[in-house]
Amino acid sequence: MTTLRRRPDTHSDSPGAAAGFLARYARMVSGRRSKWAVLLIWLVLISAGGSLAAKLGDVQDNDPETWLPSSAQSTQAVELAEKHFADKDSSTAIIIYARGGGLTDADRDKIAADRTALQDDIAVGDVAKPEVSEDGKAAFLSYPLRTSPSDNGVLTDAVSDSEDIVKKDAPDGLDIRIAGEAGSVRDFAEVYSGMDGALLGAALGVVALLLLLTYRSPVLWLIPLLTVFLASQVASGVVYLLAKHAGLLVNGLSAYILMILCVGVGTDYALLLIARYREELHRHADRHEAMQVAVRRSLPALAASAATVGVATLCLVFGSMNSTQGLGPVVAIGIAVVFLAMTSLLPALLVILGRWTFWPFVPRHTPGYDASAEKEHGTWARVAAAVGRRPRVIWAASIGVLAVLALGTTTVETGQTQAEQFTKSVDSVEGQHLLAKHFPAGSSAPADIYVPAAGADTALRTVQDVPGVESAESRRTAGGWTHLTAVFEDAPDSAAAKDTVERMRTALDKSEGESAEAVVGGQTAIVLDTSDAQKDEEMLLIPLILAVVLLMLILVLRAVVAPLVLLASVVVSFASAVGAASLLFHAIDYPRIDRGLLLIGFLFLVALGVDYTIFLMARVREEVKLRGHREGTLTGLTVTGGVITSAGVVLAATFCVLAAIPTVASLQQGLLIAIGILLDTFLVRSLLIPALSLSIGPRIWRPGHPEDEAPLPSERPAQTARVDVGT
Template identity: 75%
Template sequence: MATYHVQSASPGQDPDKGTGFVNRYAGVVTGRRTKWVVFAVWLLLIATGGSLAAKVADVQDNDPETWLPSSAQSTQAVQLAEEHFDDRDSSTAVVVYAREGGLTSADREKITADRGEIGDGIAAGEVDRPAISEDGQAAFLSFPVRTDPSDNGVLTDAVDAADEVVAGDAPDGLEVRVAGEAGSIRDFADVYAGMDGALLGAALAVVAVLLLLTYRSPVLWIVPLLVVFLGSQVASGVVYLLAKHADLLVNGLSTYILLVISVGVGTDYALLLIARYREELHRHEDRHEAMRNAVRRVLPALAASAGTVGLATLCLVFGSMNSTQGLGPVVAIGIAVVFLAMTSLLPALLVILGRWTFWPVIPRFSPEFDAGVEKEHSWWARVARLVGRRPRTVGAASLAVLVALGFGITTVEVGQTQAEQFTKSVDSVEGQELLAEHFPAGSSAPADVYVPDGAAAAALQAVQGVDGVASTTTAGSAGGWTHIEAVLADGPDTSAAKDTVERMRDALGDAGGAGADTVVGGQSAILLDTSEAQRDEEMLLIPLILGVVLLMLVLVLRAVVAPLVLLVSVVVSYAAAVGAASLLFHAIDHPHIDRSLLLIGFLFLVALGVDYTIFLMTRVREEVRSRGHREGTLTGLTVTGGVITSAGVVLAATFCVLATIPTVQSLQQGLLVAIGILLDTFLVRSLLVPALSLEIGPGIWRPGHPEKQPPPAGGRPVESTTAGVGT
């Protein structure tokens, strides 16, 4: 069994001195005096940001129009309704009454009384006359309620008030539910009410447990957790200011993703920094010097990670959906602020507190310390020896597992009905189900057709002849436009209803002048246009995100071959994650996904997944300079294995916290990202990438040649930490 002797830096010397900016930055955040300045600046930011973070909910805009593609027919229909039909800032609520065996006279009196009470101060307009089903067993009332994009409470309060009215003094045996678009919005608002604080608390609790297990210190885990929390609050404060004064679109989705990603990514950065700081404390008696070296060594990798994720998420501003465009800047802000906190406040605070924070295992100064030698008997050293002995076998087996999981993509089912969007029972879903039992399922949300007055007759005839349209009503004219309501036979959130909308648009387009300027809107049209816009976004944004990630990898690794290999590995990992997640979704009885999951999942899995590869390969490149390609690759895997694995487990667990939100979309987002991160952590970064690196050889660094650079002055031969790997 061969033993390799390579050149390595002598104690206290750094094989990579870093740039002038990196040196100056590290000196400022760890200086004997300047660390106090850094600490004071962050105290000011936290005092301001903490108070503003609590107001983020006040600037959320969850109005349905904000989620629509700007050029779609459904968006134009909303604008026409607001401009000409006094339908500004309103949403339709539907109260459904049902009794098995038929409505009684008492039931009908209750319905009449409810109509009057709702119309007297609750509804934002006229309450329609009750519609009675042909079987006499059900009825429904339809009425508008006022909405305010800047205050969700306006709608929810109105729906809650209506709920109290219809539930009060209801005859025994009469089922009553509030449904319709307004009822659904109210239910979503109730689900997310107070969720920001609960989600942040749950994420921090999960991270606290994992940090305690990682550090095995009753003190150390508190420091990064505190900094992560404070950084996330400052990030939320910045988002609030931009939403308030710069028209940044913030909604419930972007808010909870901001919280989760801030906590998860911030903890990752803390793990990397503290691991390197622990190493440097063995090499330096002065903790200031130790932290300065630690910051210099990890800052380029952390900056590359933050830059990759930040720029990748900013690609979302080129999306066609308003909600997509707003999500990118929100997440990028969170990444940037947390990166600054973990590379300035955290180092300053650790230096201020001193070595005792590592108690009971306090790292002591040891002139002969070598991180690789220290870990040569670790589990990760055994993994490195396995990869080193059989790189081709390990690489092929890892790839086979990923490809096999990738076949699960064939089970993906896109498209959710309203009933499939919640993990618990809610009134709006139960009301829609009651309605569909006794009326055309589309009665709660008719399609809205707006046509120029001169073409109204032809348009009405065309719509009436469309398969899937149950009935039509001319709902008035204003401003040169005629409004036609078309009740669909199928539920408004079904694929069949979306198909009917397409047929309506085709029929209107073939009806001479009727289709020239006609637009078809309503809930089914919104779902159709949203799905098509999401498909277009995938075609544009996925290649754009891949291009950004590739460019960042080229800049960080100063190579071309390695970035291409790494990018392919990440894409294969994403396909495997989607396949595995889809199989899991079927197993837990939530098989259908919202189409947005594919793009959001791709963004986070590619951007976050490549993080661990960046952390690994930047360390490998550093080791290759002094140890050579083979030994540098295996040493990099050995010394980073534990900390990167801990980071991956923490981030995966943090995303699993999304499962606490009782919506299927959040559950699936959390599980998909968690599965993908674990695959990247344990399979791609630990086995596939090192195996490919060894199989390709030094050519992976082309056009650069890091191992040809001379060792630092004062280098000394040491026994390789991966001695015995290969023969």
């Protein structure tokens, strides 16, 4: 067979050492021999990571008090309880018995028998005498259960064993529920239990469908899907090792965000690389050379994207809450592993398998091929033409739409109650309703006050006089500290109960003697301290994330004006996403959000929103060097429109999979991020940014300009190349 040769295309946009590194890396992952070494390395990683990923659930910690900073009073209360008053670690369970017509003698006998059985077989402390309501229709038992910071299964099993005891031989018609902190933890554990495989399967199913629609090939979609699955397993394995041996805090939500992000972002990277590879297959007869160029041209944008998201999420380590600090490394690890897989394992697999994977639309070598010419009659060419005709009208209208949606932020409500945290009925919520119906609403979760023994009497009188306290009593003295409890008049997760905690703390701080050293804990205090910590984190982390993203954009685009414009656009887009999502939450009857949603939503929408802008503007900059500012901007939009839109739809659909978890927080998180991504994909990246770029003109690239940089030989389409045999 005749072989035509040309000098290998080894240049890149980056000068000097960077260009050399890009060329060497591209040759390594797609070389004729080195591709097999890459595949072997990943097989070793996958064999280890897969077995470890299955254990990730074993190291999750979903206890709310472990998320808080050590300075919070509720955290100090937990530490005092564990040190002096509890048998190591414990959590309070409440068993509620209710009968509409009033408790019968058989019911009361059952309650007494249950108390004895629980004391003998389950409780790690005293089971309190049954409290009977004034109307005689309900009663409850409270007692501590064993828990473990490193294994939530200990508490879950204890609650399940309690359930077996209290529901065995129960009189007909007696309603029995398990509530309290232990019941709530068990319900959350059951909600998340077994969801790993279901969520991963759902995410991969959504991605598979969208890849089929994108590629219209019965084979090609399998390759990126397999790669992202394997990458997610390696990432989960790394996170497991850090959680097991380095103290990294992982909870159920961060584990699922890791999984969803790996699948969604990995597919995005695959779409962009494969699209560029397909272009280069038209320009090069040899698929190895085509992949080398594709990797070299795609790698700077993909690396910038991964670095932006990774560094932005690592900002979370400066948060005050342990859960926030843990989420940053978890996400950064996932992004790093996915980036490496998509820029090494995926290219190796594609060149090993050859062109036939694109069947039936196999890209053939076409000398003089121009991607923009191929797309000149397509949808994105028409969009680009419309933007080019009236850029000022386009960006003004886009900002108008975003501003209208942002008005929805006025409807945002924070402060979810326990009853609002699940999308299905659970025992702990139903039990809380029964308690509120027959007892003071705060009976299920009294405040725990720990005070030096010398100040206990003063502290007790002070707490009893606080408005919102139904009753207070002294329970026990140990280790120089006295444990007081206070029952709220209101439900423990209500805003009124949180106000009572604040009044209690203020009153104790102003009291005389050692009572001023008292700390107030319990479930309500944990919720209050969590909300306060989240507010503090927003004030610190949001500006820090913006600064990091701005710096990354400046480094990527080698400009100042464009990064400022792009950063402003994603901030406006975030406000619009929050407004639109809030209106949707009201429409589906989940109006209140957890305060933490705002910070997490901001992080992902700013970081991921910038992603698509980086993909667009990196290609625009490349085209501007060849065609000038106006033509380069419109060409960049034309040739990237389809693939970036597909990437946005894939990522949005992947995050929607979080709605499968029956908690309101997961549903709202998935919907908020999906809405924001779609706004960035279809409005900000497609219309607003190109229109602003045209209106601002070449000044957007200040202080430099791509047109001032002489195009390198490699930036011209290849005309001939070595003929690829066996493709």
